[in-house]
Amino acid sequence: MFALIVHRVFWLVPTLLVISIISFVIIQLPPGDYLTSYIAALEETGQTVDYERVEALRQRYHLDRPMSLQYLYWMGGIVQGDLGMSFEWNRPVRDLIGERLMLTMVISISTLLFTWALAIPIGIYSAVRQYSWGDYTFTFVGFIGLATPNFLLALIFMYVGFTFFDVSPGGLFSEQYEDAPWSIGKFADLMRHIWIPVIVIGTAGTAGLIRVMRGNLLDELQKQYVITARAKGLPYWKLLFKYPVRVALNPLISTIGWLLPTIIGGEIIVSVVLGLPTTGPLLLNALMNQDMFLAGSMVMVLALLTVIGTLLSDILLLWLDPRIRYEKK
């Protein structure tokens, strides 16, 4: 197992290098850069353009150099923990991401807890009472939950909330707490607002997890050892939770690592629709405005977290489920 981890970590380095190149190329794909679109925007509104300042900016961020050199400058910064500057915000990228990270994490973790709290019991119920009335209901609702894209669900929620409950579900805070320092009142306000994004983001995941949980548990319940344990006189519920459920929980562990990228990426589209102050809308904006260091660094960080997350899940699985073997041929 140790050899495997070393092998995987060794592969991490070239993978990340290629990822960083691809990220950089993608960000550079649109013609022009932030400064050209900045000049165009100024000229369109009839304002004077300070060409000296633009030229200074261009030199400061090495935009006048060839692309390969620009990449090296950018990479050099990242290795030292400097993610570059955002043109649009005129602030370091690290601060911008950091600011919004806390709320993104709160939403992601709440969503995860919501998903598990709902999906695990329902999945177990559906498997144990297969083809019962309740199983059919959950299956049907689950399919609809899977088919409805998150952002459309967000739209429907906003409509229902606005028309029938007279609350505007956008954002995470009421107006008076928007810029207020943290207090019990602000926390309570957050709790009042957070359930909508949590439900909206969590629905598809819950539906998917119910299907997986049900399928896995059904497979386990048919196995020989369940019959043997029953024949020995082990009570049904004790047996259920001691063996098959534990095995069926594997997919939860194998996906726990994917949590890492969602902590930063959040549900980008849902966040845009609901106007959440998370990292998602920041990325969208950066992409649309060719704010290249902000966008590039965010895509890079997301990819990095996905790779590390997958590695962590694999290691966790290996550790928790001794039946899994990664054999090398």
Add this chain to the structure above:
Amino acid sequence: MTDEKQQPDPKEPESVASPEAPPDVLTASQWKLMWWKFRKHKLAVWAGFLLLVLYFVAAFCEFLAPYPLDYRDVDYAYAPPQPIRLVSEDGIHLRPFVYAIEGERHPETRRKIYTENTDERLTVRFFVRGESYRFWGLFETDWHLFGVEDGGTVHLLGTDSLGRDLLSRILYGSRISLTIGLVGVTMSFVLGLAIGAISGFYGGWIDNLIQRFIEIIQSFPSIPLWMALAAALPDTWSPLQIYFGITVVLSLIGWTGLARQVRGKILSLREEDFTTAAVLGGTGQWRIMWRHLLPSFMSHIIVSLTLAVPTMILAETALSFLGLGLQPPVTSWGVLLTEAQNVQAVAAQPWLLTPVFFVIIAVLAFNFLGDGLRDAADPYSK
């Protein structure tokens, strides 16, 4: 996976045949067995039928839609849906009708308030002449499936901010939304099949290189990648170019999973007896590949393709909704939904949300169909 070969197990024909199946189940071809098995999945059959209807609508939308795509009823902006009725105060009518609507500006908010004029019944007629359009861009005609007499309006799902009929726009939008998934899937299919086949067939360092490359692509979070690529499409492109640009973007990620499946199948099938027999018989590599290996896992490929279509439909909807995908005047369901971004607009004009239901129905239908096909793909299993 020995059950891939065309030898039905004579011991369990019952599990394969539907109750009314003829006794020739032992001699039926693999495709026939699949069809019988598929037929047993009622939900999937219905979903398949529904999809046929949807694609039929998409194909003939010019004729089926009561108005052309960009026809503007200037006096009827944000008009509410006019439901089809059979019952009026005078009793039951044999021919369906809608009530005429009249708009009046609210004295303070200046918003137009529409009321139904129950005195004026507009009979819905079939095969009527209306606004002219070019059918498939080939010839000019003005026949529509249904409509009302001249001067009346029939907006079954209401109108948008410019007074364009929402039902007509949804029907036209289905043409884009439903085909973009198919085109994208075809592209990932070609890419995935070719690269997966090369990887599995040649093995060695080529295989290793391709697999590492796939891992790297898969380690990119898909939505940010989609967004970044879609944002990179130049503004100067024509709508058609953007359409193909978006499908390429969508299929760029889809092919990796397929390539892995193809590779896995080829790796296992390469060791099968029938491959060895073909090799011993002096069959060429390409012939073995296309004639012997490919047909054995074709059904599985079709299943994964069916399940990939809804993902692409959703991705297109999401990108267009964000303004990164297709742009007006091209009309897809996602583009239509951009009007519903504002809560106030949706609260005042809830019918703007109707494209959502078309998206959900199409996606559900593809999922159910894929589910049924997955069961049918392996007709020898229980």
